[in-house]
Amino acid sequence: MDNKTLQKLINWTREGKTYRCYQLNQWRGKNGIRNQALARDRYECQDCAKLGKYSKAVEVHHIKELKTHPHLFLNLDNVVCLCKECHNKRHDRDQRGGSKKIKKFENIERW
Numbered sequence: 001m002d003n004k005t006l007q008k009l010i011n012w013t014r015e016g017k018t019y020r021c022y023q024l025n026q027w028r029g030k031n032g033i034r035n036q037a038l039a040r041d042r043y044e045c046q047d048c049a050k051l052g053k054y055s056k057a058v059e060v061h062h063i064k065e066l067k068t069h070p071h072l073f074l075n076l077d078n079v080v081c082l083c084k085e086c087h088n089k090r091h092d093r094d095q096r097g098g099s100k101k102i103k104k105f106e107n108i109e110r111w
């Protein structure tokens, strides 16, 4: 992606406006990464596929998330198509790891 786009992504993330990143034409446009990923994965949930199940993919997940890897936001190798359930599972796992860190940080601040 070009530097201008990357700068926008970084700024939006910093300002807590990540939703704007997902409004980019390069992401959600007709030929955007989202549709390219769905076509590549044949609209099939990749986590279910690993378990030999078939579920229709409805969401496109970033393996390395936007906040830490904004330069990979529009990288087809960094996205995977998932069903809603698998997508939630992936985020649950990430969030559990993350919230622990936040709690620790709060404690340091408070005490």
Ligand SMILES: [Zn+2]
Residues within 6 Å of the ligand: 045, 046, 047, 048, 049, 055, 082, 083, 084, 085, 086, 087
């Ligand atoms: Zn699934």
Ligand SMILES: [Zn+2]
Residues within 6 Å of the ligand: 060, 061, 062, 087, 091
């Ligand atoms: Zn996700």
